[in-house]
């Protein structure tokens with residue numbers, strides 16, 4: 001039971017972290033926002049004046065539009081893939097013998113904590129040009145006739161991203177399955193529902209919030225992903241974060257890079273907040 | 289001057305009055321129970337004595353010393369919590385030794401006292417056991433030993449037995465009582481189990497909705513409840529409405545002389561104090577249930593259903609459907625003027 | 632409990648293959664004896680693992696990552712414990728906002744964090760230093776440390792603390808001998824999760840690391856950007872192995888799903 005205290009009384013416990021966060025998170029973010037309004041020249045470097053030039057460029061130059069659109073497209077497909085495969089897998093895990101379940105949870109959730117570079121490297125090896133393992137396998141089982149280019153394509157980025165994000169989806173659906181009363185399923189079956197009906201009419205509606213919140217997480221992380229699109233997409237297939245990186249470390253146009261980054265941040269925060277709202281309103285009673 | 293004096297204690301949480309007009313004096317060595325339904329303020333009272341909750345108003349004086357300004361760590365009271373609150377990372381012996389360590393008791397006498405305390409609660413040989421690996425009853429004993437080993441001025445127990453099964457509870461009640469008698473530690477027990485309160489305590493404090501209903505010995509409170517609430521809380525009771533006029537009480541056809549003012553009254557009666565007679569409250573036996581050593585009767589009367597308990601002592605008793613008169617001795621009834629007390 | 636049918640099991644096999652394949656392929660290729668990327672067809676060779684020793688920048692980057700992870704998680708946990716205690720037991724104005732502030736690094740794209748810190752530390756003359764890396768990683772991992780210590784502190788039976796107080800424990804003794812041991816499982820798993828997050832972070836760190844302060848993921852990332860060869864697969868295999876060991880320890884101690892979803896309540 002939380003006791004009511006004045007903010008002053010709890011200050012000693014919270015002050016160190018709060019000060020650190022203000023000094024090293026809030027201030028840098030504000031500085032970045034300001035940076036996006038400075039001007040930059042090849043020879044002058046950063047000039048601390050006030051201009052909306054960077055923002056105008058970001059919004060009018062079709063190159064930036066393309067990049068943001070690609071970011072959106074990749075994130076949406078990665079999210080769909082993750083939801084489509086992660087949801088049934090979580091349900092299968094739930095119904096598994098506990099001994100096996102423990103092992104497979106480790107196998108499926110474990111990659112979450114493994115280096116993204118190492119995992120993406122794995123995909124680069126699998127894709128590896130037209131003669132990559134992935135293509136050989138797909139052609140071997142007769143799914144495709146001619147090799148699909150994976151490396152340096154959006155398809156490849158989406159697949160690798162879906163892999164990187166999959167554990168988040170499984171985890172989220174898994175958590176909502178944990179809250180499910182197993183007797184409810186039995187009750188539905190006792191009333192004569194088939195397995196398919198039970199899943200569609202009983203299980204799915206109850207775990208929908210888990211799928212949706214998992215999707216929000218996966219989408220947000222995909223939209224801000226960096227290493228995977230950089231390695232699989234290569235230098236030409238840019239997404240928002242690799243674009244910002246380029247402006248910062250190659251072109252050295254920091255103000256423009258800052259504008260791209262701030263726009264990415266705003267877009268992601270807006271999408272997260274808006275979809276959270278939607279999900280919570282729609283499923284208020286399920287969340288309680 | 290009494291050992292512990294609680295004067296005009298009051299506690300509010302925002303608009304909620306958790307406790308008010310609480311006055312209680314406790315003598316040294318007494319075993320007192322705070323008894324009442326859920327939410328009546330028992331825990332609040334105990335927490336204020338322990339110092340974990342600050343009273344909104346009122347005084348707590350222990351041996352002439354004002355306790356309210358003393359921090360809980362310095363009050364020297366032993367507390368047994370409902371959840372036992374054992375330190376899960378310490379063994380039984382380490383749990384018991386904790387309070388002695390805080391008092392900087394030297395090693396040798398600390399170990400001696402820990403051994404004694406565990407032996408006293410019947411846990412010899414369990415010194416190195418961790419709470420997780422003990423049964424509820426054993427954990428309970430460790431909690432009691434831990435509270436008593438510091439030789440507290442008062443032992444406070446908040447529903448200590450409510451997590452135990454019925455058999456274990458009875459066993460622990462007996463042990464608690466014998467330990468308390470042996471050590472003579474002043475004890476305050478919180479419980480909502482009237483049987484437990486009556487079995488253990490010298491006096492019970494019956495509470496309802498943040499107020500004291502009655503403070504009395506268990507026998508007194510049972511036989512002469514101060515209000516219909518106390519009567520019904522301390523076991524089965526019949527509450528009948530009656531009328532006093534000119535010093536005569538009438539409940540249906542039942543008559544008795546009572547002193548006091550005229551007006552409507554509530555009459556409380558224990559089922560076992562009622563008998564079938566040639567005159568009295570007229571009724572019909574609706575049903576009767578055989579309970580081995582007694583018969584339990586439900587009698588329909590103009591005053592509503594009346595519960596009558598009769599000893600199975602070989603005497604002839606009425607059967608279902610039989611018209612009867614229910615009567616009782618005036619000394620056994622409680623007469624409560626309406627409005628004098630709620631309930 | 633109903634068992635999974637054959638279709639479900641086929642799906643499951645496919646899914647697990649999908650999850651494991653890229654990790655497995657890295658580990659397998661690392662054992663090749665050839666000088667180019669290939670499956671180890673003629674027996675397992677440790678050639679490329681030995682080769683790591685000839686690239687001191689990988690070895691140095693490895694130790695930088697270990698040091699960075701250890702220091703930043705430790706500081707984060709030290710800051711998170713009092714904050715978690717305050718959050719778990721008190722209500723105060725601005726509590727929700729402060730919690731959101733502390734968890735915000737989870738929501739901010741790491742590119743943005745990298746850019747913000749780069750700008751900040753460049754202005755402060757600390758750019759490229761270890762200090763800058765440590766401070767930024769503290770911010771990065773603080774939400775993980777806070778979440779796990781908070782759920783431990785929330786799940787704790789407060790009457791245990793009351794018992795200690797009634798037995799005469801002062802503030803310091805109470806914390807050292809009762810509160811801390813009780814929330815220790817959460818604190819340790821918070822530390823471990825923080826360490827792993829810091830150890831694996833590449834996006835933000837790539838902005839901040841200078842040649843002397845490159846972390847292992849950054850070194851790997853920059854290397855892979857130029858060319859992919861067996862060397863980087865053997866380095867990755869080592870990283871995967873280390874993470875796997877840490878994972879299994881975490882799983883044994885607290886249950887992986889619990890740690891990842893922020894509840895370390897298996898022990899309480």
Ligand SMILES: Nc1ncnc2c1ncn2[C@@H]1O[C@H](COP(=O)(O)OP(=O)(O)OP(=O)(O)O)[C@@H](O)[C@H]1O
Pocket residue numbers: 001301304305306324325326327328329330331332333480
């Ligand atoms: N921290 C608090 N904030 C607000 N109200 C409280 C608080 N603690 C107790 N109360 C209220 O005070 C009243 C008395 O509570 P208390 O815990 O003393 O009851 P109790 O007699 O111990 O009941 P129980 O048998 O259920 O333990 C209740 O109405 C309760 O809701």
Ligand SMILES: [Mg+2]
Pocket residue numbers: 330331332
């Ligand atoms: Mg209570």
